Amino acid sequence: MIYFDNSATTEIDPEVVESMLPFLNEEYGNPSSKYYTLAETAKKSVEESRTSVAELINSRNDEIIFTSGASESNNFILKGISDYLYYEKKLGNHIITSKTEHKSVLETCKWLEKRGYKITYLNVNKYGQVDKDELEGSLTKETILVSLIWGNNELGTLNEISSLSSMCKDRSILFHSDATQVLGKIDIDVKSIPVDFLSFSAHKIHGPKGIGGCFIRKTKIGTKQKITPLIHGGSQEFDYRAGTHSVHNIVGFGKACEIAKREMNKNTLVLKDLETILIDQIRAIYPSSQINSHLTHKIPGVINVTLPGINNEILIRKLRNDVAISTGSACSLGEPSYVLKSIGLTESEIYTTIRISLSKFNTLNQVNSFINQLISIQ
């Protein structure tokens, strides 16, 4: 199987599996238990993994909170900040996001809307990027949080998170970004980019499923940002998130981050080369094809392309035993993509659009074989 659906999930790295095995076998201690070696080893391993995640984004260790994944992180930050700032601090009730966020942000915003919050959904340009002026024009005295995706999961296009978050920082408005698709793929330095919160997930970077985290910035003097927890019931994760640590998953996530940091430059070069070859070949086979991703400001290896006259579902089914590609997000199958609608595609264009998302495990041979299959089914 040629797996080109790496925005949905990724093959777990053998080095990650290896790192997890002891914690599924003999090292089964609970890191919250006290004093005996089995517990201390688990605790030490959780903290080492926290360091690996922190090093990938240049944060402090105690700014990394482990969760079950990016959906939980998005829910936690949005619900937790809204609750704390509006109900406890009596500040505003306005949140700004965009129309092309992941459903775990959009559905959370809809839920908040029903509970009295005002939500602004910003438009995006034809590549899926938010306009800085539109954001500026939407900020009000009531705005407590801005949440904008860093790299879009269907398009691969990047938002200008540095300038968008700086604008919010200048006005003392908290800024969250869903960084699920960019963690480990582009350089993220929270010391130079003033985001307050990030969400991310291990299974997009060759780690295990069911584990992820968020970055929650501390103040300059090291105090914690207060947020209402999503999961109450224990003091784990600095009181932000209760529940016994999933030690094997946390260790796997830490290892995946360590590998991503080590290999990022090399992987980026390979992915950009493969992507260029794919785009050139697709354009040669389908001269009327249209690349919807931003061509430079993008996640390496992710291509969203419209192939006029080629129904995407029929194409995917024809290839299904040999190649895995996708029509878009794995979380919203069955309905025409709201992301593609938001960038201005018509319904017939949406039904002829595919997403190809590569990873470090893909090869030139696989790209050539995929292209040959496209030619043969034409």
Ligand SMILES: Cc1ncc(COP(=O)(O)O)c(C=O)c1O
């Ligand atoms: C941008 C984005 N945010 C959030 C998620 C949800 O991540 P998880 O599967 O870890 O809950 C995904 C997964 O597809 C995603 O692409």
